[in-house]
Amino acid sequence: MPGIRITGLKATPVNIPLEKPMWWTGGHYPGTSKTIIEVETDQGLVGLGEAPSVDVLATIGEMGARLVGADPLDIAGCESLSVPPWQIVQNTDDSSVVKAFGAIEIALWDLRGKVSGEPLYRLLGGAVRKEIPFTEYFAFRAGGETSPGEVTDYCLRMREEHGATMFEGKLILGDPKLEIDTVKALRTALGPEAMLRLDSNMQWSLPSAIRIFREIEPYDIRNYEDPVATFEEMAELRKHSSIRMSTHVPDIRRAVSLGAPDYIVTNFAVLGGIARTVRFIGACEAMGVGFWCYSGDAGIATAGYLHMSAAMAWITEPSQSLFRWQVGDVIEGGPFRQTNDVIAVPEDPGLGVTLDRSALAHWHRHFVENGPLDHFHDPALPGRFRRLPLN
Template sequence: MTRLRITGLRATPINLPLEKPMWWTGGHYPGTSKTIIEVETDQGLIGLGEAPSVDVVDSIRAMGDRLIGADALDIAGCESLCVPPWQIVQNTDDSSVVKAFGAIEIALWDLRGKVAGEPLCRLLGGAVRKAIPFTEYFGFRAGGEMDPQAVADYCVRMREEHGSTMFEGKLILGDPRIEIDTVKEMRAALGPDAMIRLDSNMQWSLPTAIRVFRDIELYDIRNYEDPVATFEEMAELRKHSSIRMSTHVPDIRRAVAVGAPDYIVTNFAVLGGISRTVRFIGACEAMGVGFWCYSGDAGVATAAYLHMSAAMPWISEPSQSLFRWQIGDVIQGGPFRQVNNVVAVPEGPGLGVTLDRQALAHWHNHLVDNGPLNHFHDPAMPGRFRRLPLT
């Protein structure tokens, strides 16, 4: 097999602002800050990876130093140079090393595809689908939709302009009545066939969630993500409603043990990279727990989602998407945009995407000038963390 020696690694932190800040449980959500990774090799090939945050930049760069001279195609060997024994990391150590290496590991898979001249989905077994479904996003946005009718009107516009019939969003202003009223308006405007999924980022107490579920179940809600704070509370909520639930907490054992949630939604780097994500999805399938992909990423991680969703039959539900709201990206032709609910899988080797170096520099400078984007800012309480009433 071809030996591909790693000669360097670059980690570039960036900001990816949204066109308007969205309200979520923690306050204003103005966009995300990511880390773009380039693994350089002695054959001139460069592999691209992406970390879901910027807190692991130093760890990524330290791992890059350790990987100099390593065979980029020996992914297990590279992991052994960077990550302590898995059971220690998961239980007694700082699991951020998993996220740091997971982002690098995506770049190593990109290199494997480039060496083989094949898209990532073929390396993962081949594509069972080439058009990957993603939801549109909705929510209450500063300077945008701030009442039930406005949210419903926005979704109708997305259907008319882009053929969108799959929607997911956050209706988080701390008032359950507003959420219930918005769902009612959306269903009336979109008709019976549109998919509506909700996400509250654990904003509700269990009694309030029971009330909300009781009132929205009439409107055929496909799924509700993290309605309450714990799996145990989700299991209790299950006794009062047939609405399915998902979570960003990737704990299959606990989900199976307590009987909720039904789906896990997460980022590949958080799981440790492509290889571990394949095994994680296999475990989900064996245990009957669904899986779909995260949102708010740059085009590198999104390309990985597209290839994984193409190759994994178990990913049957549409993944999340903030595509329409993202005002920039770091890949040529980005951000991805769905048409008639789907995005095509990139056809080039590896991830099939190419860095736009001018855009990368622009969004890196945005972070240098403004700092990482703050998800926990509430204009009504500057300098303090937001607390919603868990009624």
């Protein structure tokens, strides 16, 4: 489609609540707030993108104004209109421009697919897999599971109802014994074939993590995400256990230098978009660091995960998901939900998803009326940030 030009950009903040808040290190996690992006063109095609937060809303709007008249297929040119030189961006305290443009860049790839009539995975080189695995999530939840037995019963129900065999979860109430007991109960009930991964959101001190790893290692934990606060502590923890570790902090250099963590788990917008994520995964492959995608996104970003996981042979582990708990989405037919651990990659052009405008309006109204969802709320201490004992 020659001569296609950007005519405008819409950025809409939305809330995506969970059916029940889960506990994490910061307090109640009731869901997430996202910014949904529509890049409009003079050919009537609209590209969809998604930012992982709403703090970049103003920055996205400023970038959108600069991009009017630009060629959306010239992604490098659009980046040069939006983002300072990369070496400067990487050495300042403000990464918001990366996240803001990364979300827009996803929409530019969606447009590229719509112009060519090809699904995104084909633009990335083709599919090495068409069914993309995701873990089923478990946690201690307000109004839900609060004991080892209840968490175990929930996972057994997910196996029975949806064919789940891959599980990941947070057991974050500040009690090492409670976590150890829950892991033992899960492995006993689910059997040796089930995949078990854990995520503590950096809740443990190094001595507590060493104790927990010693107790749970016999129960075949596939991976433990951010058990402690720093890469240096993970490297020390590595001396005491063979359990693999992952992080949301995308620092390949330090991971390789220290020998831990083993995997990086992140969002494409955080890395600067689809193109930079492809390069990031290539660097991970060259350095032997694993990669998968994190959870809590709306359907637009999730579609990006599906296409990337379809095209990238290096993504060998299932990505995270909160799909089962999300009560809404902004795409038609959303949220995505796995059966027998997998979701099929979309085959329509671009990301392969369609914006549900009534749902977008509904969840935007939820945002306007309630504000962004607060991930640090502790109901026991109104007005204060949660503090867990480090043990």
